Amino acid sequence: MNGSTTTAYVEPVRKTIRVQATPARAFEVFTAGMSRWWMPTHSISPTKTPIAAVVIEPRVGGRWYERGTDGSECDWGRVLVWEPPTRLVLAWQIDAQWNFDPALLTEVEVRFDAQASGATEVNLEHRQLERYGDAVAGVRAALASPGGWSGLLEQYARALE
Amino acid sequence: MTYAMALTALADPTRRAVFERLRSGPVSVGEIATDMPVSRPAVSQHLKVLKDAGLVRDEAHGARRMYEVDPSGLAELRAWLDHFWDEALNAFKAEVELPSQPRRRKKAR
Structure with a gap:
């Protein structure tokens, strides 16, 4: 393995999915409704507390975190761009050991593009993965x-x- | 959560062997097929899956295409995230497309 891996570019993870809903509804479910669809197994709680809610505070600088059934909270990141109903950028600050790391920042951008049929194309890009270094x-x-x-x-x- | 979830592409033992073969450095499809009891088309198919999973990348060397483990060192993590976002967006789509709840009408005054 060569030494200087930290500066290597890593291709972002890009995903596209089409949903039968308006951008406004898609944005609302993605953000305010995240608790309803987030896989409950994908928790970073160090005490393995089951997830009661996944919260995105609806503003730039807002926190993105999970709340456990015991009321404990684990940060995941924060809101970098808040442009309902078309665009959202979240900071994903979860390190390779699945702990919150305020010094690590990778970006998850989600775009909600209206389609002629009343559907929405959702484009997600998780980038700056090279920062995991x-x-x-x-x-x-x-x-x-x-x-x-x-x-x-x-x-x-x-x-x- | 574990990185094992990134490794769906590696659940196939032959594909895993192909991936392991790349760890020693860039190789061509032909070289892998010579070293292993696997046909060239099968090797190509395994490499395609590994490439789609972000574990492997390829580069043209003259007329030959060489395959190597993603040298950034982040291949497994990236593959995990790739798989993770697929799952998450599918769950999201299912939720968004649930029949909407009956609308509560505002009472007329």
């Missing part, structure tokens, strides 16, 4: 170790059950 070196080493893949794949298989 060497933070994932440990993960990579674990994966490369003997049996690393198989151990993880077993975990994955168990998670699917």
Whole structure:
């Protein structure tokens, strides 16, 4: 492995999905309604507290966080751009070990483009992934170790059950 | 959450072997097919899946196309996020398209 991995460009993750709803409704469900669709398994709570709500405070600088059933809160990031109903940029500040890291900032931009049929095309881009840099070196080493893949794949298989 | 969820593409043992083969450096489809009991078309197909998962990238070297593990060191994380956003957006779509609740009319004064 070469040393200078931190400056390498990483292709953003880009996703497009078409939904049968207006941009206003799509934006509202994406943000205010995030608790209704976020996968409950995708929590970063260090105490494994089940998610009661996923909250995006509706303004630039607003917090993005999960609230557990015990009332505890875990930050995920914050709102960088708030332009309902067409555009949203969130800071995703979750590190490679699934902890909130205020020093790490990757961007998730979501655009809601109206289609002629009354549908909306939702385009999501998760970018600046290179900022993870060497933070994932440990993960990579674990994966490369003997049996690393198989151990993880077993975990994955168990998670699917 | 674990990175294992990124590894759907690697759940296939042959594909995993192809990926492991790339760890030693860039190789061509032909070289992989020579080293392993897998046909060239099958190798190409496995490489396509790995590439789509963000684990591998390719580059033209003269007439040959060479494949290598994404050298940024972030391949697994990126693949996890790629898979993650697919799942999340599908769940989002299902929620958005639920039949809307009956509208509550404002009472006429």
